[in-house]
Amino acid sequence: MKSTEFVLASGNRGKLQEISDMLGPLGLVVHPQSDWSVPEAEEVAPTFIENALAKARNAARYTGLASLADDSGLVVPSLNGEPGIYSARYAGAGADDRSNINKLLAALEQHTGTERRAYFYCAMVLVSMADDPAPLMTTARWHGRILRSPRGEGGFGYDPVFAVRGSQCSAAELEPEHKHRISHRGQALRELVAQLREQAGTC
């Protein structure tokens, strides 16, 4: 594997697609950790950044390769930060996107106006090896509000109920390139690539 290739410490197809879309044009290639049958890291820490670091170290330890991790989720301040780090399993272990969305809409049923504000959060970590003492780390937020019912067919996760700030569109109605330009993941990844370039001198 060349130095511009990384293991992606995630089994989430939506993330793999988005990250590959964004890194591909830069000549950077990501391979899913499932290619090496890496077991999922335990996500037991209370913050996205700690969980991203644990995932990146886990994938690097099993593959011996540089590893990129994204720990992300939806934060709704009026629900005390839910679903937060539990976004993928909000409706229970193994929950699908539809049941997570249904639980969120039910929790917000009586909420109006600013109480429906929410943001996506992304913590992105790149380790060059499992015990890398100086990982590259970035975080970003994407602000919006939660709709009353799903709209659009694109994206993944909570995209159909996330209305982009200043627009009537849901994230699932955006063209992929548009989402990449403004999303939490797009912002965090661009900052990470800038750090990588600075560290490498060039890439």
Ligand code: IMP
């Ligand atoms: P993780 O794999 O533990 O980081 O969980 C991430 C979860 O957060 C996903 O399964 C989605 O439910 C949600 N999520 C993260 N990013 C996005 C996004 O860009 N759109 C919609 N949902 C997202």
